[in-house]
Amino acid sequence: MMRNVRPDSFELRPSEIAITSNQVRFYRARDAVAAGQLADRYGASLVDLTWFAPKDEIARIDVLVADAAMTPATQGSP
Structure with missing residues (x-):
């Protein structure tokens, strides 16, 4: 399945909310x-x-990567 992903078929962008996991x-x-x-x-x-059920019919998979500073193991650390 993953072999069909083309380098030009995705975009990287920052999140407006904190991703904790x-x-x-x-x-x-x-x-x-x-x-x-x-x-x-x-x-x-x-x-x-x-x-x-978004309106568009294009394939869409979102991958949210946690900010290391926001993960439970590091919250509250100096």
Whole structure:
């Protein structure tokens, strides 16, 4: 599944909210396997957002990577 990802088919952008744990989100049932592979690879929680049903029909998988400064193991550390 993941071999079909092209280098020009994704974008990196900062989050406007603090990400405290790694997550992989998918919006279409047919993307669940690829999203699961990413979640396994990056030690992330898999989040099923198929109920959301965005208007566009393009494949979309969001990978949210926690800021090391915000993870529970480091919160409150100087």
